[in-house]
Amino acid sequence: MKELLATIKQNKCIAEGIWAITLTLPESVGKIRGGQFANLSVGDGSFPLKRPLGICSADGDDITLCYQLKGDGTHLLLQRKAGEKLSVLLPLGNGFDLGDAKNIAVVGGGVGIFPLAAVVREYAGKRNFYSYIGFRGRQYACLENVFAEGGRLTVATDDGSMGVKGNAVQAFLADYKNTDADLIISCGPPVMLRALKSALKERGITTKCLVSLEERMGCGIGACLVCACKKTDGHNARVCKDGPVFDIDEVEL
Ligand SMILES: Cc1cc2nc3c(=O)[nH]c(=O)nc-3n(C[C@H](O)[C@H](O)[C@H](O)COP(=O)(O)OP(=O)(O)OC[C@H]3O[C@@H](n4cnc5c(N)ncnc54)[C@H](O)[C@@H]3O)c2cc1C
Ligand code: FES
Numbered sequence: 001m002k003e004l005l006a007t008i009k010q011n012k013c014i015a016e017g018i019w020a021i022t023l024t025l026p027e028s029v030g031k032i033r034g035g036q037f038a039n040l041s042v043g044d045g046s047f048p049l050k051r052p053l054g055i056c057s058a059d060g061d062d063i064t065l066c067y068q069l070k071g072d073g074t075h076l077l078l079q080r081k082a083g084e085k086l087s088v089l090l091p092l093g094n095g096f097d098l099g100d101a102k103n104i105a106v107v108g109g110g111v112g113i114f115p116l117a118a119v120v121r122e123y124a125g126k127r128n129f130y131s132y133i134g135f136r137g138r139q140y141a142c143l144e145n146v147f148a149e150g151g152r153l154t155v156a157t158d159d160g161s162m163g164v165k166g167n168a169v170q171a172f173l174a175d176y177k178n179t180d181a182d183l184i185i186s187c188g189p190p191v192m193l194r195a196l197k198s199a200l201k202e203r204g205i206t207t208k209c210l211v212s213l214e215e216r217m218g219c220g221i222g223a224c225l226v227c228a229c230k231k232t233d234g235h236n237a238r239v240c241k242d243g244p245v246f247d248i249d250e251v252e253l
Pocket of ligand 1: 050051053055068070071073075115217
């Protein structure tokens with residue numbers, strides 16, 4: 001993990017309210033695993049806390065983070081221009097460990113698709129992916145090409161304006177029997193992960209499932225405990241340091 005002053009290469013809108021920022025790092029940070037994240041400054045001294053964003057792609061010393069406009073921090077970030085410098089701490093967290101899995105079901109909703117895209121990008125052609133990605137509507141859809149390159153893709157939208165009507169979990173459950181998935185990886189809003197966990201239990205699906213959690217964060221490096229989550233064994237875990245990726249059976253959702 002390194003704290004670096006990165007140069008913005010590009011900062012552009014890729015869907016309604018979704019931006020992609022590419023940063024050139026001044027030095028290598030070693031291998032980045034899909035599901036790891038970066039803590040990025042928004043480039044304004046009155047906002048000292050960095051924002052955690054999944055690393056969506058890494059290409060040499062360039063990394064791309066995709067962000068949804070939410071509060072003050074992300075609205076400041078969209079004003080940053082190519083050539084400006086931002087402080088970034090990375091890579092953080094554990095990322096997805098695919099082990100020996102050959103056929104992987106990917107279930108992503110909203111901004112949860114960004115860390116999953118990094119996994120599919122890295123392993124496209126080497127593993128087979130069945131991806132189910134959900135958006136509120138067509139105008140928010142992005143990165144479909146990345147998931148399509150990894151294997152079979154189903155897009156779901158809440159309003160039915162693109163792909164199948166419904167959410168990513170529903171799309172996955174409708175198609176699960178047509179896959180030979182030996183691993184499920186997922187990232188999305190808490191309500192989506194809860195729905196996935198209870199559906200797996202109700203249907204007796206025992207395939208290993210890894211989920212990436214999102215919690216409010218402070219330091220991002222395991223020191224402040226702001227990001228604590230509850231484990232099923234009664235202990236707490238730090239999402240930033242022990243996660244953000246956990247076995248779905250290991251955490252309370
Ligand atoms: C591991 C991880 C990976 C993430 N990856 C992405 C991603 O790839 N793309 C993306 O759009 N968003 C991602 N998020 C959520 C993103 O961090 C928040 O949307 C962002 O910090 C909001 O900042 P803001 O200043 O615009 O919002 P505000 O609500 O004004 O933020 C106020 C404070 O709360 C924190 N905060 C607010 N919402 C969240 C949240 N959901 N998770 C964590 N901290 C939050 C902010 O960092 C900030 O410190 C990720 C969160 C985590 C924990
Ligand atoms: S954000 Fe500080 S311990 Fe996780």
